[in-house]
Amino acid sequence: MRRALHAAIVVAVVALTVLAGCVSGPLSGPSATPTAEEQAYPPGVTGDGLDDPRALVDAHVESVREDGAVANSNVTVPVPVGNGTRKVELTGEARVAGGGGPLYRSAERVRVAGDDAVTRERVETYANDTTVVRRVVTDGNASVVSEDRDRLAALRDRHAARDRLLLQTLTAGNFSVAGVEQRDDGRTVTTLVANEQSLGEEDGDSPSLFSARLTVTETGRVLSLSLTRDLDTDDPRTGRDVAVTWANGTTVDPPTWATTADGQNSTYSMR
Numbered sequence: 042m043r044r045a046l047h048a049a050i051v052v053a054v055v056a057l058t059v060l061a062g063c064v065s066g067p068l069s070g071p072s073a074t075p076t077a078e079e080q081a082y083p084p085g086v087t088g089d090g091l092d093d094p095r096a097l098v099d100a101h102v103e104s105v106r107e108d109g110a111v112a113n114s115n116v117t118v119p120v121p122v123g124n125g126t127r128k129v130e131l132t133g134e135a136r137v138a139g140g141g142g143p144l145y146r147s148a149e150r151v152r153v154a155g156d157d158a159v160t161r162e163r164v165e166t167y168a169n170d171t172t173v174v175r176r177v178v179t180d181g182n183a184s185v186v187s188e189d190r191d192r193l194a195a196l197r198d199r200h201a202a203r204d205r206l207l208l209q210t211l212t213a214g215n216f217s218v219a220g221v222e223q224r225d226d227g228r229t230v231t232t233l234v235a236n237e238q239s240l241g242e243e244d245g246d247s248p249s250l251f252s253a254r255l256t257v258t259e260t261g262r263v264l265s266l267s268l269t270r271d272l273d274t275d276d277p278r279t280g281r282d283v284a285v286t287w288a289n290g291t292t293v294d295p296p297t298w299a300t301t302a303d304g305q306n307s308t309y310s311m312r
Contacts, residue, residue: 081259094211100261105202109139109290167299
């Protein structure tokens with residue numbers, strides 16, 4: 042009941058504030074205002090909120106497959122060190138060309154050894170329709186591993202479209218429409234939010250706190266995602282913040298280390 046009341050309020054606000062250019066049909070007169078039914082909502086979204094997360098994710102994935110994308114991410118995670126916790130910020134980028142083109146991905150990760158030894162590593166991946174080449178750089182040393190198999194589609198969906206992250210996010214909370222706007226590039230962009238929702242308490246699990254915000258075009262292409270989740274609100278070590286933005290696709294050329302790997306696994310020093 043509370044969600045239905047909230048959704049009704051949101052629909053009323055949207056109907057009063059959206060510009061005339063956002064509607065799909067012509068206005069009948071200078072005083073006409075768009076109705077909720079005329080809004081260009083993304084797939085799986087209505088004026089009442091997000092009804093079909095899978096439909097929205099599928100539309101986004103299809104857009105990335107056809108048009109390519111550049112996905113930039115920032116993740117802040119707690120790393121247990123000794124008896125305490127250290128917050129670590131990790132960055133990543135995935136670039137994929139449209140029309141089934143190749144993928145390049147670069148991302149950071151950390152390894153914890155002993156009580157306080159935290160090692161930051163960078164993992165790079167290049168994939169085309171026949172080969173996957175991966176390089177790991179740790180303390181100035183790089184190792185390269187090559188696989189002669191086609192995993193391009195799966196890697197593109199996971200790292201450029203971020204389909205797993207999006208589906209996990211969209212099914213974790215109840216998303217409502219916070220606003221609709223027509224941007225200067227002509228696209229109608231819908232903002233979806235799930236604000237500080239408590240999860241797991243009804244099932245007797247440890248309580249968790251979840252907040253998220255997405256911006257998505259009328260075709261289903263997600264432009265940005267911000268996510269905060271505390272797996273256990275009584276334990277600060279479980280907090281996680283994620284931010285991802287998607288931009289237009291670009292051409293992707295193989296990096297030098299991928300072309301010189303020549304199908305062989307190798308380890309070398311960068312010092």
